Amino acid sequence: MNLLANRVAIITGASTGIGHATARLFAREGAAVVVAARRQKELDELVGTISSEGGRALPLAGDVGEESFAQALVELAVDRFGGLDIAFNNAGILGATGPVPQMSQTEWDEVVTTNLTSAFLGAKYQLPAMAARKGGSLIFTSTFVGYTAGMPGMAAYAASKAGLIGLTQVLAVEHGPQNIRVNALLPGGTDTPAGREFANTPEALAFVRNLHALKRMATPEEIAQSALYLASDASSFTTGAAMLADGGVSINRV
Ligand code: NAP
Numbered sequence: 001m002n003l004l005a006n007r008v009a010i011i012t013g014a015s016t017g018i019g020h021a022t023a024r025l026f027a028r029e030g031a032a033v034v035v036a037a038r039r040q041k042e043l044d045e046l047v048g049t050i051s052s053e054g055g056r057a058l059p060l061a062g063d064v065g066e067e068s069f070a071q072a073l074v075e076l077a078v079d080r081f082g083g084l085d086i087a088f089n090n091a092g093i094l095g096a097t098g099p100v101p102q103m104s105q106t107e108w109d110e111v112v113t114t115n116l117t118s119a120f121l122g123a124k125y126q127l128p129a130m131a132a133r134k135g136g137s138l139i140f141t142s143t144f145v146g147y148t149a150g151m152p153g154m155a156a157y158a159a160s161k162a163g164l165i166g167l168t169q170v171l172a173v174e175h176g177p178q179n180i181r182v183n184a185l186l187p188g189g190t191d192t193p194a195g196r197e198f199a200n201t202p203e204a205l206a207f208v209r210n211l212h213a214l215k216r217m218a219t220p221e222e223i224a225q226s227a228l229y230l231a232s233d234a235s236s237f238t239t240g241a242a243m244l245a246d247g248g249v250s251i252n253r254v
Contacts, residue, residue: 002030003232008081010034010073010126012064012118013091015042017192018141021220022088022227027055029228032081034058036073037091056081064091064118074125084129086231089122090141092161094197097153108156115160119167123182127175135179138171139230140164142184147242148250165242172240181239183230188246189217213248 009026013019015037023035027050035043035057043059050057060076062069077084092115096107119140130136142165145151146158165184172182189195189208195217199205209216226245229235244250 003228003234004086005030007031007085007231008034008077008083009086009088009231010036010077010084010122011088011090012036012073012122013141014046015039017194018187018190018220018223018227019088019090020046022090022224023057024050024053024055025221025224025228026086026088026231027057028053029232031086031231032056032058034060034073034077034081036060036062036064036069038063064089064122065113067121067124070118070121071125073122074129078129083133084126084136085133086137086139087122087126087130088139088141088227088231089119089126090139090227091118092141092194094154094157094194096156099153100155103156111156112160112163115157116163116167119164123167123171127171127180130180131175131178136181137231137235138175138180138182139227140168140182140184141227142168142186142242144186144188144244144246144250147186148244148246168242169240176239181230181235183235183238183240184242185223185226185230186242186244186246187218187223187226188212188244188249190220190223191217192220210254211249211252212246213252216247218245218247 014035040061095111146162199208
């Protein structure tokens with residue numbers, strides 16, 4: 001079944017992890033995908049993989065914190081694939097961790113720019129392109145951190161990711177009349193390079209797994225399935241949502 005037949009999608013953070021798995025899944029479901037991240041080589045390899053699986057993909061390397069890159073991604077989707085239906089604004093970093101009194105403004109700014117300002121910039125160019133197609137699905141990757149759990153040391157990450165939920169709600173009401181749905185996806189701990197950044201010792205990994213009701217981390221492919229739900233017509237009446245796909249980390253009490 002091709003859930004995304006004839007759709008065009010932008011996927012940021014596609015060089016590794018959740019974005020990489022989602023790009024492959026969206027392409028397998030029939031979407032033409034524009035894949036974005038800073039690392040060109042990884043994007044080229046991903047495009048090669050998608051092409052070998054019979055899919056259509058184009059890479060564009062750049063920094064999601066830069067407005068010119070957000071604009072270029074949409075232009076590429078429109079010029080080469082004919083429009084834009086789906087944007088999975090997923091690129092993000094954990095960034096500097098530790099107590100706020102020890103955090104520099106430069107460290108704070110890097111996280112907020114990469115995780116939150118990028119979403120504003122992406123939406124700014126993606127929404128008019130979707131409106132031209134008379135509808136679309138905009139998705140931001142947030143997290144349970146800062147929404148259902150206050151994790152020590154993660155102030156910048158939590159604040160930036162919680163900001164995405166506010167942005168989601170406003171954009172959902174502003175663009176609902178244009179048939180554009182806007183949702184935030186909130187993964188639990190996911191086994192990616194970023195997920196391993198925190199779970200970086202056997203003890204830390206066991207701790208992270210145990211936080212979840214399911215007693216494990218997600219695979220990137222599992223989170224990609226949730227992104228597919230939000231991208232496809234399967235979620236046609238879902239907008240403005242903060243959708244947990246978190247293995248029960250938010251409700252688990254151990
Ligand atoms: P990941 O494997 O480290 O992937 C992060 C992606 O973002 C990479 O493709 C990276 O590519 C890209 N990226 C980072 N900074 C960028 C920038 N300035 N410009 C362009 N691309 C940039 O992490 P992941 O776990 O898949 O994370 C994906 C999203 O899920 C993130 O927003 C993360 O916060 C969120 N999340 C992750 C978890 C988890 O446990 N893993 C849980 C909840 C939410 P380049 O380095 O090539 O630029």
